[in-house]
Amino acid sequence: MPQVEITIGGRSFEVACQEGEEPFLQAAAQVLDQEASALSAHVGRMPESKMLLMTGLMLADRMAGTDDRLKEAEQRAQAAEAGLGQAQAQIDAAEAAAQQAVQQAERAAYDAVEQARQEAEARIEAAQAEAATQVEAALADSAARLEAAEGEARRARAELESRANEIGLPDDAVAIPEAALEHLQALVLEAEALAERAQGAE
Incomplete structure (x- = not known):
């Protein structure tokens, strides 16, 4: 199992991962390092365990906000889909009404022609x-x-x-x-x- 050296908040760590997962681990470590660096800039140097804890909490908070925005986006998408369904229903109703109007007009025209024919006869x-x-x-x-x-x-x-x-x-x-x-x-x-x-x- 390969060992990958990562840097978080100016501290180096060696982490084992599965073969082929090195790029994903490096990307995750880079995200943690960005959060830890921002935390150290505000708070200053702190114990390793506390730094990792605070960094994890900050990422969790950000992910929670992302989840909320994702849920809100899903709700908007559902509302838009419902609106599209209503619009489609209105279109179908309009088409049915138009077809009925055409049929009524054809029937009225036929009746008028038939009446004119009978009157002529x-x-x-x-x-x-x-x-x-x-x-x-x-x-x-x-x-x-x-x-x-x-x-x-x-x-x-x-x-x-x-x-x-x-x-x-x-x-x-x-x-x-x-x-x-x-x-x-x-x-x-x-x-x-x-x-x-x-x-x-x-």
């Missing part, structure tokens, strides 16, 4: 129904007018036939009114067919 259906009603009314009016014209034509034909009989005219004298009557009948049938198709289209 309702207006189209109403317009189609109104147009069909107007067409049906127009066709009905046309049919009524054609029927009235047909009635007038029948009365005119009957009157012509009566007068032709009175004055002895031939039968072909009323052929033209007969053709006009047939034309009116065809128009009435066509109007009725158009009305039926309009009702079927509804």
Whole structure:
């Protein structure tokens, strides 16, 4: 086991250590020597045992202060870590709120589009129904007018036939009114067919 000579407070000591521990022992001895030299400068020369005791106490006090500062630093680190955790929780909550807001906006937009589509379809259906009603009314009016014209034509034909009989005219004298009557009948049938198709289209 190697022997290492160290100097503490101006006094030399030989200390045994494990192989390879010499640098660590020299570093520790240097710390003790610094404390012992400072103590001797204030108090003066003192017995070896007292010097070593006082030096050890001073180092212990310094280490205790270092431990306190270390604990304080650890507490600050823990507080900072807790603050980071709270900040992360707030960030997560903000992200969740933002995502919820986006979903609500998308849902509102979809509802608005759907409502607009339904309103447009309702207006189209109403317009189609109104147009069909107007067409049906127009066709009905046309049919009524054609029927009235047909009635007038029948009365005119009957009157012509009566007068032709009175004055002895031939039968072909009323052929033209007969053709006009047939034309009116065809128009009435066509109007009725158009009305039926309009009702079927509804």
